[in-house]
Amino acid sequence: SYELTQPPSVSVSPGQTAYISCSGHKLGEKYASWYQQRPGQSPVLIIYQDRKRPSGIPERFSGTNSGNTATLTISETQAMDEADYYCQTWDDSTYVDGSIYVFGTGTKVTVL
Amino acid sequence: QVQLQESGPGVVKPSETLSLTCSVSGDSIPSHDWNWIRQPPGGGLEWIGHISYSGNTQYNSSLKRRVTISIDRSKKQFSLKLTSVTAADTAVYYCARRDDYFFDYWGQGTLVTVSS
Numbered sequence: 001s002y003e004l005t006q007p008p009s010v011s012v013s014p015g016q017t018a019y020i021s022c023s024g025h026k027l028g029e030k031y032a033s034w035y036q037q038r039p040g041q042s043p044v045l046i047i048y049q050d051r052k053r054p055s056g057i058p059e060r061f062s063g064t065n066s067g068n069t070a071t072l073t074i075s076e077t078q079a080m081d082e083a084d085y086y087c088q089t090w091d092d093s094t095y096v097d098g099s100i101y102v103f104g105t106g107t108k109v110t111v112l
Numbered sequence: 113q114v115q116l117q118e119s120g121p122g123v124v125k126p127s128e129t130l131s132l133t134c135s136v137s138g139d140s141i142p143s144h145d146w147n148w149i150r151q152p153p154g155g156g157l158e159w160i161g162h163i164s165y166s167g168n169t170q171y172n173s174s175l176k177r178r179v180t181i182s183i184d185r186s187k188k189q190f191s192l193k194l195t196s197v198t199a200a201d202t203a204v205y206y207c208a209r210r211d212d213y214f215f216d217y218w219g220q221g222t223l224v225t226v227s228s
Contacts, residue, residue: 042218103159
């Protein structure tokens with residue numbers, strides 16, 4: 001089965017830049033999405049199709065995807081960005097079952 | 113504004129069937145696929161499966177033998193049934209709308225605990 005691997009945790013100082021990686025086999029050939037989940041809340045889509053931001057998501061969130069790694073970048077990190085972040089893609093290699101949707105292992109971002 | 117709301121029992125006994133319903137408002141159900149996703153306490157997200165307006169379904173292969181997702185078009189609702197539950201099925205269950213290959217709207221989630 002297809003797997004997406006993220007670092008368990010990332011620490012960043014306020015105002016600095018945080019980078020969160022998401023690794024998967026030939027991930028760059030698929031679209032990656034990113035979700036932010038604050039404690040006790042539902043996930044919120046913050047990046048889709050590798051680099052696009054839904055309406056209302058601040059410009060300090062950006063994404064790239066190439067090779068085997070997608071990266072979420074949080075610029076000028078604020079205290080409110082402290083949350084869990086999940087990457088997500090799909091996999092259609094298991095032809096019988098069609099496309100399935102896969103989430104990364106999740107990264108806890110701490111703003112020190 | 114699209115809104116999704118999960119409903120169902122918060123406790124299910126081991127070996128029984130978990131049943132949840134998601135009510136959709138503010139959107140046209142035919143336009144998207146409708147999904148169930150779960151998250152065990154302290155754990156990550158797991159896609160369970162989805163259903164289209166026409167009733168086509170796809171399931172995560174790890175749960176396929178136990179999962180059924182159905183749709184009630186007249187009520188703008190879709191439902192999840194998970195049979196033979198164990199403690200490992202204890203999780204927050206989310207319903208979500210899928211647009212293309214991403215999930216753009218999520219319900220608030222409902223915690224289901226498997227316990228006798």
